[in-house]
Amino acid sequence: MIYRLFFRYVLLRLDPEDAHRLVSRILRSTRRVPGIRPMMRALFSPEPPCLEVRALGLSFANPLGVAAGVDKEADWFESLGDLGFGHVEVGTVTADGQEGNERPRIHRLPRDRALHNSMGFPNPGAAKLAGRLGARTGHPVVGVNIGKTRTVELQDAAADYRRSVRLLAPSSDYVVLNVSSPNTPGLRSMQGLEDLRALIAAVRAELQSMGAEPPLLVKIGPDLTDAEIEAIADLAVEVGLNGIVAVNTTSDAGVLRHSGEEARSIDHGGISGAPLKGRSMEVLRLLYARAGSRLVLVSVGGVETAEDVWERVAAGATLVQAYTGFVYGGPLWAARINRRLARKVKAAGLSSLGELIGTAASSGSGADQGAGVPPG
Numbered sequence: 001m002i003y004r005l006f007f008r009y010v011l012l013r014l015d016p017e018d019a020h021r022l023v024s025r026i027l028r029s030t031r032r033v034p035g036i037r038p039m040m041r042a043l044f045s046p047e048p049p050c051l052e053v054r055a056l057g058l059s060f061a062n063p064l065g066v067a068a069g070v071d072k073e074a075d076w077f078e079s080l081g082d083l084g085f086g087h088v089e090v091g092t093v094t095a096d097g098q099e100g101n102e103r104p105r106i107h108r109l110p111r112d113r114a115l116h117n118s119m120g121f122p123n124p125g126a127a128k129l130a131g132r133l134g135a136r137t138g139h140p141v142v143g144v145n146i147g148k149t150r151t152v153e154l155q156d157a158a159a160d161y162r163r164s165v166r167l168l169a170p171s172s173d174y175v176v177l178n179v180s181s182p183n184t185p186g187l188r189s190m191q192g193l194e195d196l197r198a199l200i201a202a203v204r205a206e207l208q209s210m211g212a213e214p215p216l217l218v219k220i221g222p223d224l225t226d227a228e229i230e231a232i233a234d235l236a237v238e239v240g241l242n243g244i245v246a247v248n249t250t251s252d253a254g255v256l257r258h259s260g261e262e263a264r265s266i267d268h269g270g271i272s273g274a275p276l277k278g279r280s281m282e283v284l285r286l287l288y289a290r291a292g293s294r295l296v297l298v299s300v301g302g303v304e305t306a307e308d309v310w311e312r313v314a315a316g317a318t319l320v321q322a323y324t325g326f327v328y329g330g331p332l333w334a335a336r337i338n339r340r341l342a343r344k345v346k347a348a349g350l351s352s353l354g355e356l357i358g359t360a361a362s363s364g365s366g367a368d369q370g371a372g373v374p375p376g
């Protein structure tokens, strides 16, 4: 109720990016109040054991995480954890710091419960983020999402990712190679099989040279064809990737029911939120049918309710993330979802949510064991 009033009378009057900064600043500063963190955690993230997920060799308090883009600068992931999220994917970060595209670059499309963004990876650069991540303590799990520096040519992208990985891998719980943002020209072409294979090999070589092997995942977009998605799943299994994060934003304004004209007038960028729900589910089903539990699947796109999380897990997701649902749902959103999820686990007679993974999938090689355990 309070958030709804604050959203309507304060946040909605601000540019969405300023509103985002204001909320992150408020949460960051409340952390300095003595005793507030344990209190917030007791209230919002009581961590019922039935929601705990073990994946990627890590322990997550629950499957619900914050999608990349919310904490681009790795400066409020701890507050996000205190609000009930089991993990935060910080970034996208690039090797060199950059400003991103011109503002305004986030637009609300409330009639569709969607956002349209053309951020272009504004971030302070890998070295700065590494410093911030290095200082963190346990909860929540923090993954880092890495992208290409805008000024680096596509043919030099692998070296650019390597630079970021070298700086960030030691302080991250897992690493995601982002090849699917629509806001960095040419980036999505790296979802092509040969480019992707070369990128993964280059990053692996870098990690091996450091003696570090954090779980490695790729983040893919919803605008690939089904055949392309299946081919990426096959490649991921073949090269021993730990998982796939699916999906990024879509460039297809056709998914909008009510605000299509508004979005078309904003000339580039990606759409997130409720309109992505259908395609995100389709992509998850394709991936699970192809790879089963040989990959950890992280489902993102249009997650708004505990029922959405439940459906994703039943369809084969081990982890679930959100951005837009959190923006519209407010700071207590994750806590509400976790409470409801815990009740659903109990009502279904399960001892843990993990037992649900893939149970609604009709086919696939889901019987394989040992999902997502880092090689070696």
Ligand SMILES: Cc1cc2nc3c(=O)[nH]c(=O)nc-3n(C[C@H](O)[C@H](O)[C@H](O)COP(=O)(O)O)c2cc1C
Binding pocket: 067, 068, 069, 070, 072, 091, 092, 106, 115, 116, 117, 119, 121, 145, 178, 181, 219, 247, 248, 249, 271, 272, 273, 274, 276, 300, 301, 302, 303, 321, 322, 323, 324, 325
């Ligand atoms: C404003 C905004 C910024 C985003 N920035 C990133 C980013 O930097 N890296 C990335 O991989 N995804 C980014 N995303 C995509 C989200 O991580 C997510 O994949 C997408 O929004 C779909 O999830 P949702 O429907 O829950 O928002 C961004 C999304 C939004 C709305």
